[in-house]
Amino acid sequence: MKPVKVGLLGLGTVGGGTFNVLRRNAAEIARRAGRGIEIVHAAAREYDPARLPGIEGIQVSDDAFKVVDDPEIDIIVELIGGYSPAKELVLRAIGNGKHVVTANKALIALHGNEIFKAAQDQGLMVAFEAAVGGGIPIIKAVREGLAANQIEWMAGIINGTGNFILTEMRDKGRDFADVLAEAQALGYAEADPTFDVEGIDAAHKLTILASIAFGVPLQFDRTYTEGISNITRDDVAYAGELGYRIKHLGFSRRTPDGIELRVHPTLIPERRLIANVDGVMNAVLVKGDAVGPTLYYGAGAGAEPTASAVVADIVDVTRVLTADPENRVPHLAFQPDALSDTPILPMEAVETAYYLRLCAQDKPGVLSDVTRILAQRAISIEAILQKEPVEGATRVPVIILTHRVTEGAMNEAIAAIEALEHIEDKVTRIRLEHLDAS
């Protein structure tokens, strides 16, 4: 069979990785795919030919639209990132009758519904395995491997930068700002770390995962997002004393009233496998009604791990190039006309357990006031940790773990606690999930 012809948009980290993996493993990949995969045209404003042996053999344009309009090309691989011109390029590629592979989570999370509709209308595929969890084949696992299941919930460590920071804070007792500065120096974190540490990147990925798990349209704007920049090393240490680790989780659960969709720091029991996923590594824990809990672990970013997912998508697209579009795996796992209008649950209605840290004056009766406020709202306490006041200090930290309760009830309780005379500062609230098999 003739080789499949690929146009590559971007020769940066992931684009360069894709070029190199396709070239290095060309024989192995052709043995699997049954035909060669050939990059014939790439787009890049600037690139380093020394990092890309063989690049001199292909046409490189500085205008990505030239590649998208190249009639020779079967598949466009979009690795530029960002919203624009990525969106215009992808839609134009579809308009030109080309299949698309992309690693662009922001694009899919925000504009995926429109892009998939355009592809569907043309009988084309848009593949996006690399958009979530880097090289981990998590989209394929959930979309195809768990197709028998009603997915009940998913919990993912899906931002490597955030996980690196929390791991260092725990292992070395360091402060958030200190580790972030190091992560920036190491190149793990961007100069503007907002997307990573404030959970936006994780929310993009969770939006995509939830759609393929639950068969709902992509709804990034309904995702609750809270970052890790307020986590202190004390919280990390107290959580550890209680047998928990703090991870920045993307969490989504199907409930009778709607779908929970939330990214926030979360205490999880340290004996869970996912609690032991450290450094820049990613993992997603998926609970299906038939299969039970399953976990997928690997590098969530980086040139070649991401390229691994991009190339797997190219092979998948290559396989179905000539197949009847009706028999393909649907973009969002469920057939487009079978998506559900199950609502996303508002955060106030979400039920979870909580870690609360209060700063109380060392006076009798304070703890009794706090526990009364919780009891009045039927919030049961799982554990209390009262630290000894430091010599001469008049304030003591009190840590309370609660059982599950709605966010709305907890908001009220926290407001009442903060109004108490002997409570200083705001209450620190970190959500807690047991992630057990039930």
Next chain:
Amino acid sequence: MKPVKVGLLGLGTVGGGTFNVLRRNAAEIARRAGRGIEIVHAAAREYDPARLPGIEGIQVSDDAFKVVDDPEIDIIVELIGGYSPAKELVLRAIGNGKHVVTANKALIALHGNEIFKAAQDQGLMVAFEAAVGGGIPIIKAVREGLAANQIEWMAGIINGTGNFILTEMRDKGRDFADVLAEAQALGYAEADPTFDVEGIDAAHKLTILASIAFGVPLQFDRTYTEGISNITRDDVAYAGELGYRIKHLGFSRRTPDGIELRVHPTLIPERRLIANVDGVMNAVLVKGDAVGPTLYYGAGAGAEPTASAVVADIVDVTRVLTADPENRVPHLAFQPDALSDTPILPMEAVETAYYLRLCAQDKPGVLSDVTRILAQRAISIEAILQKEPVEGATRVPVIILTHRVTEGAMNEAIAAIEALEHIEDKVTRIRLEHLDAS
């Protein structure tokens, strides 16, 4: 589209689970597959209708060949297990032009080459996700999700019974025989536990994994297999003191000289994620050249976890029923004419690190004799743990961890050590793998 018609061979644990999952999640599955999946005919000698609500609506034959010969059926799902009549049934189904889904690892490991050839000749698919790792979509992950990679090695905990036994031995300091008896009482282990504890079941699964990872024919008879029945609670405890856990691993690695294919007890560093996979759970760690290390975790057995994989295969087959056979994912990941004749490495040529436990008389010079024997064969020592003799005892256990060396050299060294005057009994030898990213 018309529903796909399925014939189910077997209504035991996995057959019953498959029947129930397909029925309970029928709507969800049809939303994914784009058409209904309907069991129209099942085969079972005896079954409990109370466990199978809805079974009264379908034809049940006591002769499985009747199902295989039923002209109405598109896909045969073989869940009888064993070699015969499973093999005859599968080949007859293929002869009748039906696609096949099976959970039968023994059948695939031993007769897969012949079965896939027959299916290939007829343009049919044989899907076998449930044969390895129960509900974990590990076949799909390696065959499709990692298609960009040269797989370097794989390490799997792929027998739940063995992992349960080793976990209990470690957690509770119990003896092998004691835990095995409990596992049998709990139904985790068969009355004849040979397949599980002697590694045969794991070897079946490893044979399959290695074929799809490395693109070689199935070669069960070349798999080195060693069980866990000789592991003592002392070995488990000493390994723990040294920072390791003992797991019954299936391990396969590509080397320049051939492919390692081996199942044996293995020390692995306790900080590795896979070292923390406990109880009856399974996990496979796969190292690809592009993606790096990835891990897949879940229930390796049980009615519904296994059914999850069986039904995912049915959905996959359903999708490609009308597709061009040349564009399908090949049975063993690589195109049939692109399989490699890379040999399986003989065990003597395998290189690994070792845990050795000697029983030495408490006399001066013994340790020096042992280390001399190792040094003469260029075997370097990573750690030595010499236990205090118990009050009044004249024998002391000595534990040695070595660096990597060939099995052949280690066999010679062990023979020389056992010939020493002051060494009693046989030397206990457990292989050790660091499973680091390199």
